[in-house]
Amino acid sequence: MDSVVLTNGLSPEGQPVYSIVCPHAAEAEQARHLLLTDRAFINDLHPECAGEVRILRRENTAVLTRLLSSRRLLILSGCALVIALCGYVFEL
Known part of the structure; x- marks a missing residue:
């Protein structure tokens, strides 16, 4: 794969900004x-x-980890598990 990395300048924080061009x-x-x-x-x-x-x-990995381990998602997963177990026990 051919690609070129270009320096576009500096961000407002003074960090270099790059572009990768194919x-x-x-x-x-x-x-x-x-x-x-x-x-x-x-x-x-x-x-x-x-x-x-x-x-x-x-x-990005940290954001995904926080999302997957958030309280709201854990509660939702627990409710889904309870519903699935009730359906299995009562053969719904």
Whole structure:
């Protein structure tokens, strides 16, 4: 896959802003998938950009973990389990 990492300047916080460009449009979806899932692909990026991508992946993972372990979701899962058990016991 061909890709180019471009530096776009600085964010308001003073952090560098990067873009990853795929010359072939057909490869863009594959590049997105690799950025989100493949550690080896990230290691091939420019070190500063790779660090930023790792930080974003950690933040996204933390958000998903908080969502899956939230009180509201645990209550909803408990209610679904009780309904399923009642249906099984009473053969509904």
